[in-house]
Amino acid sequence: MTSAPLAPRPRRHRLRVRLAAVLLTVLAPLTAACGGGALAGPDDDGRTTVTVLAASSLTDVLTEAGAAYEEEHPDVRLRFSFAGSQELAAQVRQGLPADLIVTADTATMDALRNETGPSTVIARNRLAIATAPGNPRGVDSLDDLAREDVSVVLADPEVPAGRYGRELLERWGVTVRPVSLEPSVRAVLSKVALGEADAGLVYVTDAASAGDEVHAVPLPDDRNVAVRYPAAPLEDAPHPEEAADVIAWLGTEPARRVLRDAGFLLP
Known part of the structure; x- marks a missing residue:
């Protein structure tokens, strides 16, 4: 796939407060979650804070699932840091304190095998085209993404969404010249919603989360790609027992219900 950046063709669209909030969540991961200060003991209020590093495409669903988990476990507080999977992997390699990680592909997780325990796939996804x-x-x-009158934005091939997109385009024999390559799938979604591109490849769940800010064009399942989200505890987790419990809970019916409602496929 050729990737020669072209000048974007901006259009005016009003970005609603909800989408702006999502963008801020993606572009500014919680420094409290990734900075120093994660302790093995309980916080001043008696609750244990468990830090979760998670792929940006899980922002909405894990925030909702986390609230449900905390209701069932009042002694635990979940603190999320959402970013592209490759950025999360870099944070882990740098030794920033966290308890578990959820990536948007198995390749990124496999590359962290020395820093994590065994991984468990908690959800699946697939790609769709987002348009204005x-x-x-x-x-x-x-095929329409190859048209000269359609400006397309894609995720960078270094991130899972970019690799999935490249795999899908190669499978269909479509050559796309994107106007930009973005660091996460949520950044692709934002570009389309802001009118800075006519279309972009995103996860089905991301298009759904944007509501009427974008139009979703579904792709045939038999020619789509299999997106998998593995979760694993970190070897140096400050709270290993709680991390294992969170991962196990993500496989229970309350968590699966939240995932299904958000459009994710189950493992």
Whole structure:
């Protein structure tokens, strides 16, 4: 896939407060979660804070699932840091304190085998095309992404969404020249919602989370890609027992219900 950046063609769209909040969540991971100060004991209020590093495409669903977990476990507080999987992996290698990690692909998790315990796939996903509301360019398939009158934004191949996108385009034999390559799938979604590109490849769940800010073009399941989210405790987790409990809980029915409702597929 060729990736020669072109000048984007901006259009005016009003970005609603909800999407802006999501963007801020993605672009500014919680420094409290990744900085120093994670202790093995309980906090001043008696609750144990468990830090979770998670792929940006899980921002909405894990925030909701985390609230449900805390209701069932009042002695535990979950603190999330959402970013691209490759950024999370870099944080782990740098030794920043956290308890568990959830990536958007198995390759990133496999590369962390020396820093994590065994991983468990907690959810699956697939790709879709996101366009401006109303789909003004008439993008109906991957072939349309190769049109000269359609500006396309993709995730960088260094992140899972970018690798999945490249795999999908190669499978369909489509050559796309993106106007930009973004550091996360949520950044791709934001570019489309802001009118800075006509279309982009995102996860189905991300397109759904944006509501009427984007139009989602589904892709055939038999020619789509298999997106998997593995979760694993970190070897140096300050709270290993709690980390293992969170991962186990993500496989229970309350968590699976939240995942299904958000459009994720179960393992």
